[in-house]
Amino acid sequence: MREAIKLAIADEMKRDPSVVVFGEDVAEAGGVFKVTAGLLEEFGPDRVRDTPIAETAIIGAAIGAAAKGLRPVVEIMFAEFFGVALDQIVTEAAKMRYLSAGKITMPIVLRASAAGGLGFGAQHSQSLESWFMNTPGLVIISPSGPAAAYGLLRCAIQDDDPVIFLEPRSLYNTKGEVRNGEDGLWPIGTARIARAGTDVTVVALGQMVGVALAAAEKLTDVSCEVIDLGTVRPWDRRTVLGSLERTGRIAIVEENPFTGGWGADIASAAASEGFEYLDAPPARITCPDVPVPFGALERHYLPSADRTAEAITALVRSSTPPQRATASGRPGAPAPKAADTSRRAALAEPLGRYARMIEIRQIEDESMNLYLEGLIAGSMHTGQGQEAVAVGVAASLRPTDMVTCTYRGHGLALALGLTPLALIAEMLGRKDGALGGKGGSMHLSAPEVGLLPTFAIVGGGIPVAVGAAYASQIAKDGGVAVAVFGDGAANIGAFHEALNMAAVWKLPVVFVCENNLYGEYSRIDKTTPLKDIASRASAYAMPGEVVDGQDIDVVMQAMTRAVERARAGGGPTLLEMKTYRYAGHSRGDPAKYRPAGELERWKERDPITLYGKALQSRGVADDARLAAVRDDVTRSVAAAVAAAKVSPVPDASSIFEHVSSRGQ
Numbered sequence: 033m034r035e036a037i038k039l040a041i042a043d044e045m046k047r048d049p050s051v052v053v054f055g056e057d058v059a060e061a062g063g064v065f066k067v068t069a070g071l072l073e074e075f076g077p078d079r080v081r082d083t084p085i086a087e088t089a090i091i092g093a094a095i096g097a098a099a100k101g102l103r104p105v106v107e108i109m110f111a112e113f114f115g116v117a118l119d120q121i122v123t124e125a126a127k128m129r130y131l132s133a134g135k136i137t138m139p140i141v142l143r144a145s146a147a148g149g150l151g152f153g154a155q156h157s158q159s160l161e162s163w164f165m166n167t168p169g170l171v172i173i174s175p176s177g178p179a180a181a182y183g184l185l186r187c188a189i190q191d192d193d194p195v196i197f198l199e200p201r202s203l204y205n206t207k208g209e210v211r212n213g214e215d216g217l218w219p220i221g222t223a224r225i226a227r228a229g230t231d232v233t234v235v236a237l238g239q240m241v242g243v244a245l246a247a248a249e250k251l252t253d254v255s256c257e258v259i260d261l262g263t264v265r266p267w268d269r270r271t272v273l274g275s276l277e278r279t280g281r282i283a284i285v286e287e288n289p290f291t292g293g294w295g296a297d298i299a300s301a302a303a304s305e306g307f308e309y310l311d312a313p314p315a316r317i318t319c320p321d322v323p324v325p326f327g328a329l330e331r332h333y334l335p336s337a338d339r340t341a342e343a344i345t346a347l348v349r350s351s352t353p354p355q356r357a358t359a360s361g362r363p364g365a366p367a368p369k370a371a372d373t374s375r376r377a378a379l380a381e382p383l384g385r386y387a388r389m390i391e392i393r394q395i396e397d398e399s400m401n402l403y404l405e406g407l408i409a410g411s412m413h414t415g416q417g418q419e420a421v422a423v424g425v426a427a428s429l430r431p432t433d434m435v436t437c438t439y440r441g442h443g444l445a446l447a448l449g450l451t452p453l454a455l456i457a458e459m460l461g462r463k464d465g466a467l468g469g470k471g472g473s474m475h476l477s478a479p480e481v482g483l484l485p486t487f488a489i490v491g492g493g494i495p496v497a498v499g500a501a502y503a504s505q506i507a508k509d510g511g512v513a514v515a516v517f518g519d520g521a522a523n524i525g526a527f528h529e530a531l532n533m534a535a536v537w538k539l540p541v542v543f544v545c546e547n548n549l550y551g552e553y554s555r556i557d558k559t560t561p562l563k564d565i566a567s568r569a570s571a572y573a574m575p576g577e578v579v580d581g582q583d584i585d586v587v588m589q590a591m592t593r594a595v596e597r598a599r600a601g602g603g604p605t606l607l608e609m610k611t612y613r614y615a616g617h618s619r620g621d622p623a624k625y626r627p628a629g630e631l632e633r634w635k636e637r638d639p640i641t642l643y644g645k646a647l648q649s650r651g652v653a654d655d656a657r658l659a660a661v662r663d664d665v666t667r668s669v670a671a672a673v674a675a676a677k678v679s680p681v682p683d684a685s686s687i688f689e690h691v692s693s694r695g696q
Contacts, residue, residue: 034204036178037067037143039212040185041105045075048103051189054081055090055107055143061553061625064109065145065204084523084559085490085551087113091120094140095128103139105189109552111146111160111198112489116524118163125194126169137192138169141185146174147239147287148334149202151409151461153326153472155488159238159287161264161294164196171195171220172265174238178208183218184262191220200239223268225275229257231348233275234340235298236285237261244285246337247344254348264294272298273306280311281351283344285335290318290356312351317343320356325687326472327409327461332684370454370466371478379427379447382652385584387661388426389419389640392443394669395452396615399442399459399473403619407677408459412473413440416614420639421546422447424587425514428595432509434482434500436493437516439474440546440613441486444516449481452672453679462679468689469682490551491521494530494543501534501541501598512598516544520551522565531606535572540598542591543606546581548613553625566608574604581609582639585646611639 045051053071055063059082062069072080083090087108094104108114114121121142128138148157164170171193175181181199188195210216218224226241227248234256236244241260248256257275261267276282282302284295299314317335325333343354378384396414403412415422422443429435429448437444442455450466458465459473466476477485484500487493497515504511521527522545534541545565549556562568569576575597579590587609594605612634616623623631647653653661 033175033178033181033199033206034065034067036182036210037185037199038069038071039210040182041068041189042071042074043212044186044189045071045079050101051103051105052079052097053105053107054083054093056083056085056109057553058082058107060558063107064553065201067204068107082554082558085520086523086525087117088120088525091117091125091142094142095120095125095138098138098140099128099136103189105141105143108142108144110156111144112155112158114142114144114160114163116489121170121194121196122164122167126167129193130169138194139192140194141188141197142195143197143199145201146198147200147202148324148330149200149239151327151330151472153410153475153488154323155474156411157324157330159198159200161198161237162288162292165265165294165297169193170265171263172198173220173263174198174200175262176238176241176260177203177206178210179216180218180260180262182210182212183216184220187217187220198238203239218262221263221266221268223259223261223263223271225257225271226260227256227258229255229279231255231279232257232281232283232344233272233279234258234283234285234344235261235272235295237264237294238287240285240287240335243335243337243340247340250337250341251344254344256344267298269301269305273301276302276306277309280309281347283315283317283340283347285317285340287334288318289321290316291321293318312347313353315343315347315353317354320688322687322691325470326475327469328681329461329470329684329687332687370451371449371481371483372451373431373449373481375449375451376426376431376481379423382647383657383661385423385427386640386643386647386658387665388423388447389584389643390662390665391452391669392419392422392446393640394665395446395455396442398669398673399456400615400619402456402460402673408473409461410472412459412619413617414613414615415440415443417634417639418546418548418581418611418613419443420584420587420643421544421581421609421611424584425516425544425591428588428591429482429512429514431481433511434484434497434513435516436484436497436500436514437486438490438493438518438521439486439488440518441476442473445476445478445483445486448478448483450476450478450483452669453675454478456672456676457679460676460679461681462676463682464676464679468686470686491517491524491526493517494521494526495533497541498530498534498539501539502537504540505537510599511540512595513541514544515541516546518551519545519547519549519556519560519565521545522568523551523560531569531572531574531604534604535574538601538603540601541604542594542598543604545606545608546611547608548611550613550617552617553621555625564608566606569606574606576606577608579607579609581611582637582642584639584643
């Protein structure tokens with residue numbers, strides 16, 4: 033399917049010179065899922081461009097480009113990132129034709145990977161058609177495989193309205209016959225009968241089409257007519273209601289929570305417009321009303337072929353629709369102990385800081401091994417090489433201070449006090465994890481030591497730290513908040529808005545930018561028009577300082593100055609820690625985009641090696657003492673890995689816990 037999408041884009045770019053492609057990492061890196069690989073070489077940098085991590089600017093630019101005559105095809109890496117620029121989609125793009133009295137068209141395609149199946153967790157696994165269903169002016173499409181992706185995408189690019197094109201990422205590697213050229217087109221707003229039948233109409237979208245077909249194969253005594261909607265707004269009433277007239281029953285399989293799902297619209301139409309045909313109530317097979325759980329728990333969330341087959345059988349045999357799955361109001365069991373407050377005290381001593389840096393490095397290395405063993409699901413972002421920043425920040429704070437960080441937050445979480453077992457077990461999706469196995473690598477928290485939940489959305493924690501600082505200012509408790517983020521986040525609106533508010537309110541907050549030279553897959557000089565991000569502090573009347581992020585002593589000195597200033601009422605500071613990540617952006621990224629020799633040059637100033645030499649020169653420890661520390665850490669990490677591996681997998685019922693204070 034990945035190649036089918038690329039072929040559709042390329043065919044339209046050849047057919048129409050006004051078609052352009054832009055988005056994060058779509059040009060030189062070929063996209064995070066390699067969907068756009070090769071387009072830059074074929075069509076050149078004017079028509080295929082990388083952007084900063086800045087969804088508001090990306091989609092806003094697409095609107096302006098479309099109004100001026102281009103036909104932008106924009107890649108938004110994960111569907112959840114639409115939330116950053118929701119205003120541009122639902123308030124601007126969707127209403128531009130209406131608010132120009134038809135004088136302006138909006139031929140924009142917003143592509144995004146979506147849906148579950150790969151165990152990414154709550155913020156990278158949603159299928160968000162229902163976010164946009166209530167917005168007139170938008171077209172919403174989700175393909176079920178290679179042929180559907182090719183035909184629907186070509187028609188989407190040719191369309192004069194904004195299209196949300198949600199690509200189920202678990203289908204990227206699926207194979208199928210594709211008829212390219214004009215014969216392969218699938219017109220928007222038309223559904224296709226994927227399997228003919230007589231007993232029940234089964235309507236599905238995206239990867240749920242495969243689930244519906246698999247369920248139909250299981251039901252040898254029930255004849256299922258499976259409809260692939262293709263487009264869910266507008267959906268094909270004629271095909272769906274025509275099938276219902278023949279079968280007398282309808283089941284809708286959707287990858288959305290029950291409440292507010294797009295299937296409710298189809299069920300409503302079936303009940304009102306097709307009432308005379310119904311021999312049983314419309315049935316909806318959906319996900320439960322909970323966030324998407326991480327890893328192995330995800331299989332209890334997504335509709336399966338077995339669950340779909342059972343629901344269809346009940347509908348046909350006894351006219352009984354499936355019951356909505358709930359947790360009966362259960363708020364959830366207490367969270368496992370994830371943090372040890374005594375771990376922060378160890379950072380007061382030089383050898384304690386040295387040991388923690390080694391611990392972080394070893395656990396990051398072990399996590400990569402566990403991933404390669406197939407024990408870690410979804411994605412993972414490690415930070416080997418950035419240990420001095422993590423430990424230096426933590427060592428400069430009180431346990432009552434609050435910290436937000438990014439999805440590359442293993443090191444900072446460990447430095448603040450999260451235990452190795454809690455981190456490793458969470459990555460493995462086990463009960464002893466920080467979130468009981470429901471969050472995974474990108475979602476860590478330990479509020480008892482000041483770590484607020486981490487966010488998988490770039491820059492998402494920066495304004496949250498501002499709010500925590502405001503709470504301390506009101507309480508007069510002497511607390512400081514710290515927002516730790518990557519250089520890529522310095523180009524998004526949340527960064528600028530947060531710094532501005534913090535400066536205006538003179539809040540006790542420290543902004544720490546880990547500048548490791550790469551925002552995801554793009555080098556900073558390709559996305560940021562200045563050398564030092566710290567220079568942006570002057571625009572908000574706060575101090576800005578460039579810091580050697582490889583030297584923990586320098587990190588702590590800069591942090592101590594900024595924290596003391598914040599506690600004294602002096603307001604915020606922006607610190608730019610110049611550092612480097614040894615691994616690629618995420619698991620499976622070989623980082624071939626890096627210049628030759630760059631990694632080796634940075635390793636010459638490895639933060640652990642530098643600090644070990646500094647401790648020796650000061651007489652704090654000799655070779656033997658440092659070796660003993662390393663050995664102790666190695667044993668401790670090995671014990672944590674072993675314990676995490678035997679930690680039990682959480683029960684299926686745990687996905688209903690902690691959803692809200694009222695349960696379900």
